[in-house]
Amino acid sequence: MKAEPGLPFHVFSQSSITKHLTLKRYNDLKDIRTPSGYSLDQAIRSGIKNPDSSIGIYAGDMESYDCFAQVLLPIIEDYHHLEPGWSHKPDLQEAVLPDLDPKQTFIRSSRIRVARNLGRFPFSGNMNPDQRLALEETVKQAFKTLPETLSGTYTSFTNLNEKQFNALLEKGLAFRKGDRFMDAAGINRDYPLGRGIFISRDKVVRVWVNEEDHLRIIAQSPGGDIACVFNRLIQMIRALEDKLHFAFDRRKGFLTACPTNIGTAMRAGVHIHLEKLEKNPSFLETIARDHHLQIRGTGGEKTAVEQAVFDVSNARRLGISANTIVKDLHEGLQAIIHTERNL
Ligand code: CIR
Numbered sequence: 001m002k003a004e005p006g007l008p009f010h011v012f013s014q015s016s017i018t019k020h021l022t023l024k025r026y027n028d029l030k031d032i033r034t035p036s037g038y039s040l041d042q043a044i045r046s047g048i049k050n051p052d053s054s055i056g057i058y059a060g061d062m063e064s065y066d067c068f069a070q071v072l073l074p075i076i077e078d079y080h081h082l083e084p085g086w087s088h089k090p091d092l093q094e095a096v097l098p099d100l101d102p103k104q105t106f107i108r109s110s111r112i113r114v115a116r117n118l119g120r121f122p123f124s125g126n127m128n129p130d131q132r133l134a135l136e137e138t139v140k141q142a143f144k145t146l147p148e149t150l151s152g153t154y155t156s157f158t159n160l161n162e163k164q165f166n167a168l169l170e171k172g173l174a175f176r177k178g179d180r181f182m183d184a185a186g187i188n189r190d191y192p193l194g195r196g197i198f199i200s201r202d203k204v205v206r207v208w209v210n211e212e213d214h215l216r217i218i219a220q221s222p223g224g225d226i227a228c229v230f231n232r233l234i235q236m237i238r239a240l241e242d243k244l245h246f247a248f249d250r251r252k253g254f255l256t257a258c259p260t261n262i263g264t265a266m267r268a269g270v271h272i273h274l275e276k277l278e279k280n281p282s283f284l285e286t287i288a289r290d291h292h293l294q295i296r297g298t299g300g301e302k303t304a305v306e307q308a309v310f311d312v313s314n315a316r317r318l319g320i321s322a323n324t325i326v327k328d329l330h331e332g333l334q335a336i337i338h339t340e341r342n343l
Contacts, residue, residue: 015056017047020074029070034063036122042186043068049184055079055260058185060126062119062247062255065262076252076259080318088253088263091321094234097227097330106337107224108271108309112233112326115213115256115265116240119247123257124212125186132194132210139209142243143198150239152200154209157192173197175211179302187212187257204229205236212257213265215240224270224333230326253318263318268329271298271309272336276343278308283339291332292316312336 021044029040038060047056057075059065065072076082101107117123121135136156143154157165157174168174174197177188198207208216217240219233247255253263261267277284288295296311297303312333314325 013047013051013053013056015047015051015053016075016078017044017053017056017071020078021057021071025070029068032067034061034067036061036063036126038064038067038122038126040068040071042126046181046185050181053181055258057259058125058187058257059123059255059259061122062117062249064123065249065252065255072259076262076318079260080263080316082319086319087251088249088318089321089324090253091323092234092237093323094231095227095323095326097326099223099225099228100330100333100337101224104223106272106274106340107333108273109220109222110224110226110229110268110270111218111220112226112229112266112268113216113218114233114237114254114322115261116215116217116237116244116254117247117256118214119245121214124210124214125182125189125257127189127194127210129190129193132190135214136194136196136209139198139207139215139244142240143207145243146239150200150205150236152198152205154196154198156194156196158195168197173199173206175208178212182212185257200236204232207236207240213261215244226268226270226326226330226333230268230322261317264320264322264325266317266322266325267313268325269311269313270329270333272312272333273307273309274336274340275308277336277340278305278310280343283343284310284336287332287335287339288312288315291335292320292328293332 033039042060043057043064046058047053118135121131140154165174177191182188195210204219204221206218217236219229221229249255254265256262256265284295292315294313294315298306298309298311300311314329
């Protein structure tokens with residue numbers, strides 16, 4: 001789609017901002033500032049610098065969703081395929097679901113994460129160094145109050161030398177600077193200042209601090225016992241939400257830097273080895289569509305499939321509860337494993 005003349009971008013782009021940021025909307029919003037001083041021009045920096053963006057816009061604080069609703073709402077409704085009258089579904093209860101692959105023939109690992117931001121801080125692309133450090137300190141204090149079953153260690157990346165950091169990275173326990181999309185949005189600014197990771201003693205629960213969102217709360221375990229992973233995640237979310245005030249809106253759910261994550265802000269997925277389905281991609285695509293799943297490369301978004309290991313996760317995050325997401329994933333994986341066995 002070609003953007004209208006008068007907009008700050010005139011590129012041939014398929015991004016959501018090219019589609020939904022009309023000249024009228026741009027002119028209506030361009031002089032508005034959120035309480036933390038964030039502007040529409042800042043919000044769309046990433047999409048302008050990266051014309052191959054699929055979305056192209058990031059919120060700079062929780063108020064961005066109201067101040068720039070004229071453009072963000074159509075983007076959200078389009079991306080999340082929302083019907084009129086949509087709203088966040090708050091259900092978050094422990095689940096009971098059988099392990100689909102107890103011998104770990106197909107499912108290598110299960111990982112469920114939620115994004116959370118603290119309402120009183122600007123979002124990641126809009127933070128100064130003092131704010132990043134203050135956020136890290138606030139979260140560190142909350143980690144100290146965790147019950148015994150969730151307790152663990154917080155490691156600030158600035159306290160690590162290169163060798164120590166690389167050792168964490170190899171174990172999948174650290175995160176690097178984000179990609180060029182996040183970079184243009186300001187999310188990588190001052191890295192690694194204020195960034196770090198909390199790891200529970202049993203290593204199942206981790207929390208990334210000051211990545212794309214203030215917090216990424218993650219539960220991860222080898223094998224396919226999705227319910228077990230989900231239940232550990234819920235325990236951690238509940239323990240932290242008692243101490244920290246997460247950015248939340250009754251209709252839009254949990255508010256995140258990227259509008260693709262709002263709502264439950266949850267991504268529940270597995271790494272699954274599918275030798276036969278790799279050669280029959282149309283079967284996999286059909287099952288994924290029927291169960292609202294997303295098939296990605298081994299390394300996640302915008303990566304290739306290596307040695308037939310696929311990343312299968314939920315495609316929907318808003319207008320659907322966390323429990324329904326996990327149920328959809330479970331049913332979809334059952335269908336995938338059944339097809340793989342019988343091909
Ligand atoms: C983009 O607009 O392409 C990047 N900011 C990433 C968008 C997030 N992910 C997605 O569409 N699944």
